[in-house]
Amino acid sequence: MAAPVTRRDFARLFAVGGSAALFANPTYAREYGAVADILPAGPSAGEPFWTSVREQFVMPPDLGVMNAANLCPASRPALEALTRESRSVDVDPSPNNRARLMPEKEQTRTALAAFLRVTPEEIVITRNTSEGNNMISNGLDLKAGDEVLLHEDNHPSNLVAWHEKAKRFGFSVVVVPQKNPHPGTEYYVDAFAKAITPRTRLISITHLTSTVGDLMPARELSALAHSRGLLFQLDGAQSFGLLDVNLADIQPDFYTGSSHKWPCGARECGVLYVKTSAQPKLWPTVYSAYPGAVGLSKTFESFGQRDEATMIALHAALDFQTKVGRAAIEQRARALTTQLMDGLARIPGLTVWTSPVAARRAAVVSFVPGSLDANKLATALYEKDRIGITTRGGKDRPGIRVSPHFYNTPQEVDRLLAAVTKYTKTGV
Numbered sequence: 001m002a003a004p005v006t007r008r009d010f011a012r013l014f015a016v017g018g019s020a021a022l023f024a025n026p027t028y029a030r031e032y033g034a035v036a037d038i039l040p041a042g043p044s045a046g047e048p049f050w051t052s053v054r055e056q057f058v059m060p061p062d063l064g065v066m067n068a069a070n071l072c073p074a075s076r077p078a079l080e081a082l083t084r085e086s087r088s089v090d091v092d093p094s095p096n097n098r099a100r101l102m103p104e105k106e107q108t109r110t111a112l113a114a115f116l117r118v119t120p121e122e123i124v125i126t127r128n129t130s131e132g133n134n135m136i137s138n139g140l141d142l143k144a145g146d147e148v149l150l151h152e153d154n155h156p157s158n159l160v161a162w163h164e165k166a167k168r169f170g171f172s173v174v175v176v177p178q179k180n181p182h183p184g185t186e187y188y189v190d191a192f193a194k195a196i197t198p199r200t201r202l203i204s205i206t207h208l209t210s211t212v213g214d215l216m217p218a219r220e221l222s223a224l225a226h227s228r229g230l231l232f233q234l235d236g237a238q239s240f241g242l243l244d245v246n247l248a249d250i251q252p253d254f255y256t257g258s259s260h261k262w263p264c265g266a267r268e269c270g271v272l273y274v275k276t277s278a279q280p281k282l283w284p285t286v287y288s289a290y291p292g293a294v295g296l297s298k299t300f301e302s303f304g305q306r307d308e309a310t311m312i313a314l315h316a317a318l319d320f321q322t323k324v325g326r327a328a329i330e331q332r333a334r335a336l337t338t339q340l341m342d343g344l345a346r347i348p349g350l351t352v353w354t355s356p357v358a359a360r361r362a363a364v365v366s367f368v369p370g371s372l373d374a375n376k377l378a379t380a381l382y383e384k385d386r387i388g389i390t391t392r393g394g395k396d397r398p399g400i401r402v403s404p405h406f407y408n409t410p411q412e413v414d415r416l417l418a419a420v421t422k423y424t425k426t427g428v
């Protein structure tokens with residue numbers, strides 16, 4: 001049997017030839033699982049296809065991490081692009097070598113636009129959703145007497161940030177309360193409609209909440225906002241790369257997303273979409289060097305020195321998801337979630353916060369594990385059962401959060417359910 005690859009071996013291989021040398025090395029390939037491409041038959045091949053998809057991630061087969069709402073592993077194409085481009089700059093940081101990176105960044109912008117069904121002129125490449133959300137709340141010219149209408153279950157970068165900006169600029173924030181379980185589209189459209197006043201300037205919601213996975217009626221609330229002459233902001237941290245998002249259909253004025261979550265790209269890369277008609281209403285908040293080449297990016301993307309490798313890796317991640325099939329990815333994640341929800345319903349003593357109605361959720365599930373301590377349960381699941389999930393503290397629907405994605409398997413969901421069932425009987 002070949003000797004395992006040591007850290008020294010890894011460093012030597014990487015220094016000599018980068019990712020290509022690593023994945024071509026037989027010992028590394030055995031140790032780290034270099035594999036063939038996904039099955040050409042596609043999702044119609046059933047589980048063998050999804051097994052081939054799982055093999056495009058370097059997580060070991062025995063580790064089932066279902067925490068996509070926080071951090072996803074980079075897909076193998078994204079990881080290889082990141083490794084290759086990072087090494088290229090460090091091997092040769094000359095302006096001559098780096099000159100090719102700007103056109104490649106523009107290719108990523110084009111890929112993002114196609115992925116979201118908009119135009120490259122409407123795309124800014126950011127670091128993450130939080131940066132994009134704050135560019136909006138910093139950039140709109142709001143003043144005393146104006147109101148911003150928010151959903152209570154927005155992420156802090158789209159809730160706390162608005163409250164803090166209101167203190168500075170003098171506008172008001174009005175919050176529509178969340179209701180659990182998810183009461184449905186009609187309820188929220190009516191609640192937001194009733195909260196609109198002549199002073200309201202913008203409605204902002206999170207597309208899929210990170211707390212309990214409520215899928216908000218984005219298209220309907222966008223239509224409501226525009227019918228009243230308001231701007232509409234959609235935080236897509238939990239929908240970008242999970243749902244088959246079509247911004248041409250939803251028609252938000254602003255949309256934000258992150259590479260490190262559901263798209264399975266590199267960390268510290270994201271997207272801000274600003275509809276052409278809304279662009280004159282937004283001020284840049286950073287002025288520096290190296291802007292983008294088209295549209296809004298020429299004035300909103302001057303962030304100084306960037307890590308282009310992360311952007312090129314995002315392009316590779318989007319291409320990989322497109323190859324797998326975006327609708328298939330959404331269907332897969334939803335099917336695993338339904339399997340999880342059905343299993344949790346059979347375990348006595350649990351309180352499930354996520355909606356039992358499939359149309360009102362996607363792939364984020366939160367529950368209270370009966371009398372068990374959530375943190376101890378999460379630790380036991382990881383250390384004894386090789387299942388990675390996360391916990392939620394505080395007063396707002398605390399407990400366990402599980403967020404499966406297309407690289408997860410039905411067997412991993414079954415392992416999680418079996419382990420939770422066991423621990424509810426034996427304790428942890």
